[in-house]
Amino acid sequence: MAILKIRNLTVRFATSTGSFTAVDGIDTEVDRGEVLAIVGESGSGKSVSMLAVMGLLPDTATITADEMSYDGHDLLKMTKAERRQLIGREITMIFQEPIASLNPSFTVGFQIEEVLRLNLGLSRRDARARALELFKQVGIPSPEEKLGAYPHQMSGGQCQRVMIAMAIASKPRLLIADEPTTALDVTIQKQILDLLMSLQEEYGMALIMITHDMGVVAETADRVVVQYKGRKMEEADVLSLFEAPQHPYTRALLAALPENATGDRLPTVSDFFAEGAQ
Amino acid sequence: MTVVLEGRNITQDYHVSGGLFGGAKTVRAVKGINFSVEKGKTLAIVGESGSGKSTLARIIALIDAPSGGDLLIGSEKVDISQKRPGPEMRSRVQMVFQNPYGSLNPRQKIGSVLTEPLLINKPEISAEERRSLAEAMLVKVGLGPEHYNRYPHMFSGGQRQRIAIARALMLNPSLLVLDEPVSALDLSVQAQVLNLLADLQEEFGLTYVFVSHDLSVVRYIADDVMVISQGEAVEQGTREAVFANPTHPYTRQLFAATPVTDVEAIRARVAKRQAARAAV
Numbered sequence: 074m075a076i077l078k079i080r081n082l083t084v085r086f087a088t089s090t091g092s093f094t095a096v097d098g099i100d101t102e103v104d105r106g107e108v109l110a111i112v113g114e115s116g117s118g119k120s121v122s123m124l125a126v127m128g129l130l131p132d133t134a135t136i137t138a139d140e141m142s143y144d145g146h147d148l149l150k151m152t153k154a155e156r157r158q159l160i161g162r163e164i165t166m167i168f169q170e171p172i173a174s175l176n177p178s179f180t181v182g183f184q185i186e187e188v189l190r191l192n193l194g195l196s197r198r199d200a201r202a203r204a205l206e207l208f209k210q211v212g213i214p215s216p217e218e219k220l221g222a223y224p225h226q227m228s229g230g231q232c233q234r235v236m237i238a239m240a241i242a243s244k245p246r247l248l249i250a251d252e253p254t255t256a257l258d259v260t261i262q263k264q265i266l267d268l269l270m271s272l273q274e275e276y277g278m279a280l281i282m283i284t285h286d287m288g289v290v291a292e293t294a295d296r297v298v299v300q301y302k303g304r305k306m307e308e309a310d311v312l313s314l315f316e317a318p319q320h321p322y323t324r325a326l327l328a329a330l331p332e333n334a335t336g337d338r339l340p341t342v343s344d345f346f347a348e349g350a351q
Numbered sequence: 352m353t354v355v356l357e358g359r360n361i362t363q364d365y366h367v368s369g370g371l372f373g374g375a376k377t378v379r380a381v382k383g384i385n386f387s388v389e390k391g392k393t394l395a396i397v398g399e400s401g402s403g404k405s406t407l408a409r410i411i412a413l414i415d416a417p418s419g420g421d422l423l424i425g426s427e428k429v430d431i432s433q434k435r436p437g438p439e440m441r442s443r444v445q446m447v448f449q450n451p452y453g454s455l456n457p458r459q460k461i462g463s464v465l466t467e468p469l470l471i472n473k474p475e476i477s478a479e480e481r482r483s484l485a486e487a488m489l490v491k492v493g494l495g496p497e498h499y500n501r502y503p504h505m506f507s508g509g510q511r512q513r514i515a516i517a518r519a520l521m522l523n524p525s526l527l528v529l530d531e532p533v534s535a536l537d538l539s540v541q542a543q544v545l546n547l548l549a550d551l552q553e554e555f556g557l558t559y560v561f562v563s564h565d566l567s568v569v570r571y572i573a574d575d576v577m578v579i580s581q582g583e584a585v586e587q588g589t590r591e592a593v594f595a596n597p598t599h600p601y602t603r604q605l606f607a608a609t610p611v612t613d614v615e616a617i618r619a620r621v622a623k624r625q626a627a628r629a630a631v
Contacts, residue, residue, distance in 0.1 A: 114537035115508075229400075258399040258564060263608035274627065285537060288567075288610025291617050295624070312621055316614050329542040330612055331571035338549070339542035339571070 076247055076279050077103040077126065080140035084121050087133045095121045095134075097303040103247065106277045108270075110294035110311070112284060112326070118303040119283050123249050127166055128156050143247070161192050165240040169252035171232035175224040181235045182220030188239050207238040211268060230261035234268070241272055248273070251283045266292055287330055291315060299323050352389040354426070355526055355558040356411065359385055361420035363406050363582075380406045382582040383420065388575070390525070391552065393559040395573035395590075397566065397605070403582040405530055408562045412446040412528040424526065438472035445519035449531035451511035455503040461514055462499040465489070468521045484521065491554075492517045493547060509540035513547065520551065530562045545572060566609045570594055578602050 084096040096118040103109045113119040125136050126148065141148045143159060151159075168174045176184060182204055189200040201220075208216035211234040224232055233253060240248055250269060254262035270293060273280045282293055290297055290311065297314045299307040299322065307320040318324045327333060328340045363381040380403045388394040398404040409415045410422065416432035423429070424443060429436060445468075448454040455464060465485035469476050476484070486496035492513040503511060512532060519527055529548070533541040545568065551557060563569050569576060569590075576593040578586040578601065585599040597603050611617075 114539065259566070260399065260604060260608040263610075286610070287538070287612050291612045292610045292620070295621075310621075312614070312617055315612065315617055326538055327612070329539045330567065331542075331545065331565075332567040332612065334571050338546050341539055341543050341546070 074105055075102040076105045076144050077101070077281075078140055078142045079122070079126070080138060082122055082125060082136070082138040082141060084118070084125050084130065085135045085137075087135070092135075095303055096125070099300070099303075099305055101298060101305075103279045103281060105246070105279055106273075108273060108280045108282060108293055108295045110282045110284060110290045110297045111300060112287065112290055112297060113300035114285055116302065117300040119285075119300050120251050122300075123166070123251065123281060123283060127160055127164065127249065128153075129166075161188070162243040163245055164247045164249065165243065165245040166249040166251065167233070167236045167240050167253050169255050171229055171236050171256065172224055174236055175232055177224050180221050180223055181227065181232075182222075185220075185235065185239050185242065189242055192243055203242070204238075207242055208235075211235075211238045211241075211272075212264075213238075228261075229257055230265065233257065233261075233265055237265075237268065237272070241276065244276055245278055247279045247281070249281045249283070252285070253282075254289065255284070255286070262289075269293070287326060299326070352391075354387050355390045355424070356394075356560065357387040357421075357423040358407075358411070359421040359423070361385075361407070361410060361417045361422065363403070363410060363415070364418040380582050381410070381417070384577075384579070384582075384584045386577055386584070386587070388526075388558055388560065390558055391556050392574040393552070393561055393572055394575045394577060395561045395563060395569040396577050396579060397563060397569055398579035399564060401581075402579045404562050404564075404579050407579070408446070408528050408530045408560065411444070411526075411560055413440070413444055414446070442472055442522035443524055444526045444528065445522060445524040446528040446530065447512070447515050447519050447532045450535050451508055451515050452535075454515055455511055457503055459503070460499070461489075461501050461503070461506075464503075464514060464518055465521055468518065472522055485517075488517045488521060491520070491551070493543075507540075508536055509544060512536060512540075512544055516544075516547065516551070520555070523555070524557070526558045526560070528560045528562075531564070532561075533568060534563065534565060541568070548572065566605065578605065 079099060079101040082096055082099045083094065086093045086095055099122050111119045124130050126141065130136065138149060143164060175181060185204045185207065186200040189195045189203050195203060204220060205216055208219060213219050213231060213234050253269065254265050257265060266289065269280065282289065284290060294311045296310050298305055299320065301322050306322045314323065318327055325340065331339065360383045361381055362379060362383050365378045365380055367376045367378055369375050384407060386394065396404045396407060410417045413429065413431050413436050421428055429440065462485055465488060466481040469481050469484065486499055489496055489498055494510065494513055506514065533544050536544060552559060561572055573590045576588060576590050577584050580601045586593060586597060586602045597606055
């Protein structure tokens with residue numbers, strides 16, 4: 074049963090040199106409790122399509138779609154107030170730069186309690202207790218102390234844990250993670266991915282993982298969508314995608330992984346598109 | 352083989368003032384590291400952020416003076432805290448930085464980016480010759496002479512990194528220090544830049560010191576590997592030895608954390624997940 078359904082989504086940006094199409098007719102569906110990875114390089118429109126779902130795009134963006142619905146609710150016809158009931162509660166998002174996503178002037182405890190008070194209507198005292206509980210759940214060391222810490226006093230991995238704590242505070246049914254580990258070291262990346270996957274299983278929430286890293290896809294996804302220049306190139310379950318990639322672009326991405334290098338040279342995307350054109 | 356670069360017991364201390372009330376502290380970022388690199392080879396320095404790998408790279412690139420130990424370039428002992436390196440020494444060691452968006456001046460045309468090292472270090476070269484050298488270098492790194500008069504914002508990340516590499520090569524260095532040169536790039540662009548680096552190494556007999564946190568890149572490009580953790584070299588050896596048989600626990604931890612894209616591993620993970628779901 075699909076929790077998020079997108080049909081023929083197009084996002085255009087008005088620029089000084091005319092209109093630029095960032096997302097060009099994308100169809101996506103995410104089932105309840107499913108982990109969907111959207112893979113693509115910069116400029117593939119992978120973030121933009123999800124920002125459109127969240128309603129976070131600037132006014133210069135024109136969004137058109139045949140359908141964009143969450144759990145039967147039409148996101149396109151929704152008023153801002155109605156959307157606010159969903160966003161931040163049922164659908165939450167975490168971003169690439171955890172340190173930049175937090176306000177440097179307030180303690181992380183204040184910021185997570187603010188989320189709990191505004192979105193869940195908790196009292197100050199309840200918010201405090203819940204924040205502490207969440208910090209423990211996402212594995213922040215000495216959580217009581219850390220509630221009083223400012224973002225700059227924490228490492229990138231810890232800040233991402235704070236972001237995750239905020240995102241799961243309302244027990245969302247859909248979590249969108251936009252490159253959640255790109256700015257982190259590989260050992261920290263492993264911890265954060267493990268945390269996200271265990272939370273996903275515990276809450277049974279759907280998880281959309283936006284990434285450019287095939288390694289992250291291999292470690293997390295059930296199903297994969299490959300995007301290139303705003304278009305969907307291929308969609309498959311994770312095993313078929315790695316075992317038998319259909320589209321030349323997917324094959325190119327996999328071949329460009331240094332660990333798959335067979336000869337002296339790494340093949341590049343253009344090699345594969347030349348092959349696809351023949 | 353001739354040794355191009357050697358470090359003997361290199362240390363680096365940073366003095367941190369404790370602010371208004373605390374006392375000043377000394378942080379030892381690099382704790383006595385030894386290494387040597389032969390001509391035409393690539394030494395990869397692997398570590399996490401805060402491990403001291405970039406500090407070491409800056410010492411090797413003659414940007415910072417180490418607090419202790421000896422640095423030998425060629426067989427010559429270099430101590431930049433005693434004597435400023437001259438044009439000849441500067442020409443021998445060049446550096447490419449991680450972020451090609453930050454390492455190029457947005458108001459400087461590409462031509463000026465490339466000719467500036469010549470202007471400073473080899474003033475005897477005429478303007479005309481400088482231009483032709485720069486244009487030839489643009490072709491070498493896969494760009495064209497028509498890019499000479501353009502500004503950095505007109506290029507993509509991969510092209511900018513090519514420009515940064517071209518700038519580093521203008522003085523015909525023997526040693527190139529590459530600090531995470533591909534970690535800001537997309538996968539397919541990363542492949543192109545790694546190919547370019549391999550080609551240039553062969554053509555000019557370059558020696559690379561390649562700083563990275565990405566083990567799959569290191570496995571592809573390195574001859575020798577040095578793993579750094581908290582300022583100490585915890586593992587050193589040839590690529591084959593380190594990858595086949597990592598001895599230090601930290602290296603093993605690093606390997607375990609690296610995502611695997613192997614089909615069998617994915618099959619196992621998918622099966623495990625399905626079993627977990629069926630059990631609910």
